[in-house]
Amino acid sequence: MKRLFLLILLAAALPVRADVRVFACEPEWAALAKELGGDKVSAWSATHALQDPHRIEARPSLIARARNAQLVVCTGAELEAGWLPPVLRESGNAAVQPGRPGYFEAAQFVTRLEIPTRIDRSEGDVHASGNPHIQLDPRNLLAVAAPLAKRLGELDAANAGHYAARQQAFAERMRAAIARWEKEAIPLRGLRVVAQHKSFSYLFHWLGLVEAGTLEPKPGIEPGSAHLAQLLGQAKARPEGGASPGRGSTLGVQQARLIVRTPFDSPRPGEWLAERSGMPLVTLPFTVGGSERAQDLFGLFDDTLAKLRGES
Amino acid sequence: MQRIALLALAASLALPAAAGEEFAPEASLILQGQYRRTKDVPERAISGYWSAGHDHGASRRLTFDDSELVAGARLGGSARAQLNLAWHDNKVEVEEAWLQALGLGNGFTLKGGRFLSGIGYLNEQHSHAWDFADAPLMSKALFGEHFAQDGLQLKWVAPTELFVELGAEVGRGNAFPGAGSKGAAAFFAHAGDDVGLSHAWRAGLSWLDSRAKGREGHFEDTDPLGPNEVAGRFSGRSRTVAADFVWKWAPDGNPRYRNFKIQAEVFRRTESGDLACVSDVATSPCLGGLALGSLRSVQTGGYAQAVWQFMPQWRAGYRYDRLNAGAKSYDAATAFAALDPANAYFSRHRPTRHSLMLDWSQDEFSLLRLQLARDKSMPGVTDNQLTLQYIVSFGAHGAHKF
The missing domain is CATH 3.40.50.1980 (Nitrogenase molybdenum iron protein domain)
Structure with a gap:
């Protein structure tokens, strides 16, 4: 029992060595970071596909993960407004605070739909920055991939070429796939x-x-x-x-x-x-x-x- | 207030320059209203405990207390400022006014100003985030409701996958159980994690060391011409240790439709020092101040509650409060020469309370709550209480801690 405890403690204290530790708010951004980083990135998603990304609690496990992240990749556009701000604040991780290079908001790089002309609570939970569920237009993924690869390259300059090359390859595959999906x-x-x-x-x-x-x-x-x-x-x-x-x-x-x-x-x-x-x-x-x-x-x-x- | 401003300034000096970074202010307004029907008790007190406040509460009343105005701003990526103003007894109170440095790195954050202390679990939550219409008896007995520090808080999150957080605070020590700016120090440790997809927990241990000089409480004296309301005064040290635990369940980590939460806190408070009383009534034995010898007390208690969201928008909850009278040692002959032994503080009664609540939220911004409670905080009184409460918030999307 004692040995097991020690092992757990050791495993917890020694995070798996990867070049860039990515904390993704949603699974699509973890997947994109993996596409762009390959084995140079370890990506962890704060939410999974069965969770509504609007309604997440700022759980202790999320704070612990954010503490050790080098890059936080989230949708933004207020999607995570109910839980991400306390997670980042409580993490004590200076590098991933909004405005720092370790904080990346995907929605900034796409044209958002449904931007309301007025914000009124009587209209429900309306986001001032428009509809945040941007991932289901693959052209948005292309638009996010380029700045994300660039950001990875800035945080891990030694591998900047690796991220740029993977982004090129991803964009080519994605463009071909988009053409096929549009035809279908x-x-x-x-x-x-x-x-x-x-x-x-x-x-x-x-x-x-x-x-x-x-x-x-x-x-x-x-x-x-x-x-x-x-x-x-x-x-x-x-x-x-x-x-x-x-x-x-x-x-x-x-x-x-x-x-x-x-x-x-x-x-x-x-x-x-x-x-x-x-x-x-x-x-x-x-x-x-x-x-x-x-x-x-x-x-x-x-x-x-x-x-x-x-x-x- | 000036001291707070100075402390806030000191905290801001510890930050890296925020020049050229975005300033993102947000504001919200939280309106609360309560209708409460209780037994007509002339002087409410939690029996056996030093009165942290004074409540002549009417038996039926409508209040808009705890309506709040919150303004917060991120100062680039390196700091955050927050101000909470709350409406209490027809006065506006500064509940919180702090600056927090987020740019220290390595898991450290530093907060300066007036802030709700990180001890325990519920203490950091403002009343609009509570699951019940009022605070547990434990919070009322220990702090009056909340324990706020005018001072500094340093926190550190360990670089482990298991959430481990350590915090230390120093404060001016004016807030109950302290008094007279004699200083208060607090330490706390929290740990937490997920268990599978559907469960999450947090546990904590806290320690508060306050010094009091002339801390006042309401007592009645032994004036042969009839009892007078006099001020009891305690000077000495008050130490509190507390443990807290929260367990939350949400199917697949999705709390929107159904979720369940169990929460419990327990404490042990030790006070040692001197008791005195003071009055300006000519016939009071306390006239001009009277020393009543030494006082030592050890008291324990806590609460446990469970809240169940059984369908979207609807939650039901139960809370059990219990405080133990504990042990007090003082020289009865000296103390009772001036103070009436029937004072609530000297009572051996064990306060308990059962509360049931049902609430309905239209959305994240509005809530209606019905609460029924059987309160036995005072000997010989069974107070069946009914509370109807609403909470409506406007403005920035609120984000709550776990």
């Missing part, structure tokens, strides 16, 4: 989809899908029965063989074909609507680790597209 998604163009939360805006924007409505009446507000009943009413009012309504139509979920949710959203509201409306409920992986196939950034989109096309 042509039949999905204009597809009307009901999302539980505004988690998929970037995916829909990229592939030309239409968000016909959300199960949440307002961002971050639990789907209530009145709102669900209203959605069902709209779905049932589907005209027989009518023409597809355009984007921004007031027809709500009329002619929607699919309900989508993340692995961490409660399945119940979606199941309720699916059962009564006949629309299938599909769980998209949302991030790396969100499904069996989504084991890396490429698998994430392969699986997302397959699920949207009804192939798996």
